[in-house]
Amino acid sequence: MRRFLKQLSYRIFSFALAACCLAVTCQAQAIAPVITVDHGPNAPQQISKPYVILVSLDGFRYDYAKRYHAEHLLALAADGASAPDGMLPSYPSITFPNHYSIVSGLYPEHHGIVANSFYDPARKETYSYRDSKSVGDGTWYGGTPLWVLAEQQGMRSASFFWVGSEANIQGVRPTYYLKFDPRFPNPKRVEQVLAWLRLPPEQRPHLITLYFSDTDSAGHRFGPDSPQVADAVHELDGEIGKLMDGLKEVKLRVDLIVLADHGMVKVDGDPIRLGQYGFAASLFSPIVGLGLYPKSDADAEKAYQAMRGKSDKFAVYRRTSVPVYLHFDSNPREGDPVVVPNGPYFLSTDADPDAPEHPVGAHGFDVTRMPEMKALFVAAGPDIRRGVVVEPFENVNVYPLVARILGLDMTKLKTGPIDGKLGALEGILQKK
Numbered sequence: 001m002r003r004f005l006k007q008l009s010y011r012i013f014s015f016a017l018a019a020c021c022l023a024v025t026c027q028a029q030a031i032a033p034v035i036t037v038d039h040g041p042n043a044p045q046q047i048s049k050p051y052v053i054l055v056s057l058d059g060f061r062y063d064y065a066k067r068y069h070a071e072h073l074l075a076l077a078a079d080g081a082s083a084p085d086g087m088l089p090s091y092p093s094i095t096f097p098n099h100y101s102i103v104s105g106l107y108p109e110h111h112g113i114v115a116n117s118f119y120d121p122a123r124k125e126t127y128s129y130r131d132s133k134s135v136g137d138g139t140w141y142g143g144t145p146l147w148v149l150a151e152q153q154g155m156r157s158a159s160f161f162w163v164g165s166e167a168n169i170q171g172v173r174p175t176y177y178l179k180f181d182p183r184f185p186n187p188k189r190v191e192q193v194l195a196w197l198r199l200p201p202e203q204r205p206h207l208i209t210l211y212f213s214d215t216d217s218a219g220h221r222f223g224p225d226s227p228q229v230a231d232a233v234h235e236l237d238g239e240i241g242k243l244m245d246g247l248k249e250v251k252l253r254v255d256l257i258v259l260a261d262h263g264m265v266k267v268d269g270d271p272i273r274l275g276q277y278g279f280a281a282s283l284f285s286p287i288v289g290l291g292l293y294p295k296s297d298a299d300a301e302k303a304y305q306a307m308r309g310k311s312d313k314f315a316v317y318r319r320t321s322v323p324v325y326l327h328f329d330s331n332p333r334e335g336d337p338v339v340v341p342n343g344p345y346f347l348s349t350d351a352d353p354d355a356p357e358h359p360v361g362a363h364g365f366d367v368t369r370m371p372e373m374k375a376l377f378v379a380a381g382p383d384i385r386r387g388v389v390v391e392p393f394e395n396v397n398v399y400p401l402v403a404r405i406l407g408l409d410m411t412k413l414k415t416g417p418i419d420g421k422l423g424a425l426e427g428i429l430q431k432k
Contacts, residue, residue, distance in 0.1 A: 032178045033178070034192065037173050037176075042201065042202055050254070050407075051207075052255050052256075052405055053210060054146075054207070054209045054210070054259075055210045055256070056209070056210070056260060057258065058213045058216035059261070059262060060236070065237075066084075068230045071241075073258065076258065078387065080378065080380025080381065080384040081389070083389070083391070086375055086392050087376070087377040087392065087394075088375075089101075089263075089375055090107050091327065091367070093263070093373040095129070096113050097114060098261035102396075103145045103399065105418030106419050107396060109331040110143070111143040112333060114291075114328075117289055119293045121293060128288075136167050138167035138169040141169050146399060147207055151174070151175065152414075153408055155408070156203065157207040158193075159178070160177075160178060160208070160211065162209040174205070176196060187242070189239075194246040197247075197252060207402070207406060215264075217232070218232040219361040223264075223360040224264040224266060229264075254381055255379065255382065256379065256381055257377075258376065259375060259398065261375060262364075263375055264361045264362070265372035267361065268344045273348050273350055274307065275349070280302075292336065292337060304337040307337070313345050314339055314345065317340065318338075319335065325368070340366060375395070383405050390425065390428060397424040398420070398425070400425075401426075401429075
């Protein structure tokens with residue numbers, strides 16, 4: 001009888017929580033309600049574990065905080081650990097591949113989200129970040145996202161926007177999540193995160209992701225040196241300050257990690273139209289962005305030979321010959337041949353109807369050629385050593401760091417080993 005009453009009480013609480021979240025969201029312009037998935041309460045062994053808030057500031061270049069005097073982020077870095085020379089994004093240094101690399105510990109070619117939009121020759125389908133159906137289809141996503149690992153081990157999680165968080169991956173979604181809606185006000189996002197931390201221990205998520213897009217949008221439209229980017233930096237720095245103040249009030253063991261998926265660089269010159277350098281659209285079907293999907297291997301070789309060496313502004317490779325350090329040579333979703341910009345140039349096939357307009361600022365480039373692709377990384381909290389500075393490291397290493405803080409068992413990964421290694425960041429952790 002006692003067990004029945006406990007379960008009934010939890011069900012009533014879950015219903016009330018969902019209603020409360022809906023009411024709060026309705027006040028926020030009636031958009032993007034919080035969705036609650038009933039995974040049950042935190043397992044008893046998880047309740048005493050720490051909490052991690054993983055914040056992404058999309059397109060926030062590694063030097064923006066210092067350059068634009070982001071006082072709260074600089075204070076966070078001084079109070080904890082930071083990478084002053086940046087965190088290294090995976091190739092290509094764009095939003096969807098790198099957000100998912102951060103939470104899966106895998107390079108894009110291993111987790112499968114190789115671009116914001118791409119074609120899968122085996123499925124004969126296209127994935128697009130603009131298509132809610134593909135974004136929410138868990139069969140596109142490889143690996144085990146951090147929230148899936150947590151939920152599988154009885155630890156509740158929440159996601160206020162993150163690539164993959166809307167999808168049913170391995171039959172699992174976060175306990176609390178929202179469908180992406182760029183109209184959702186930034187202050188309300190912070191308020192919701194703090195509201196989650198005020199829940200009773202049984203329902204309180206130990207892993208929370210939070211996402212902001214302001215710096216990326218401003219960087220594309222106006223360039224990284226613009227006053228608009230400075231304004232976006234100050235806007236997001238203010239939200240981080242509110243979050244830091246709120247964490248002092250909840251008085252929990254919370255580690256705050258603020259990072260970015262990639263940096264930003266000013267585009268050099270006019271668009272480079274590949275058709276002027278031997279590119280023939282007729283050899284491919286389809287073409288998605290710079291993803292070239294040949295009708296046959298002979299067509300791939302013909303295109304490669306036609307474009308090879310035609311310009312010093314880009315390099316062309318057969319997919320299996322892409323430089324190993326880019327980790328972009330084994331997944332058919334990457335296309336064949338693969339075109340890699342050698343500088344901050346905007347390449348265009350003139351064949352993709354969804355291709356973006358010529359931006360002022362851009363990313364997606366090889367970080368070893370363009371250090372402007374390096375991203376922000378700062379972390380502070382009870383489990384992070386104070387005043388630690390780390391050398392640039394690959395973003396796939398964030399996964400084992402978060403798993404270690406939360407006490408999640410990575411030996412139970414159903415999808416096999418990850419690419420990330422704890423060694424790069426183990427030194428920022430307090431010794432227990």
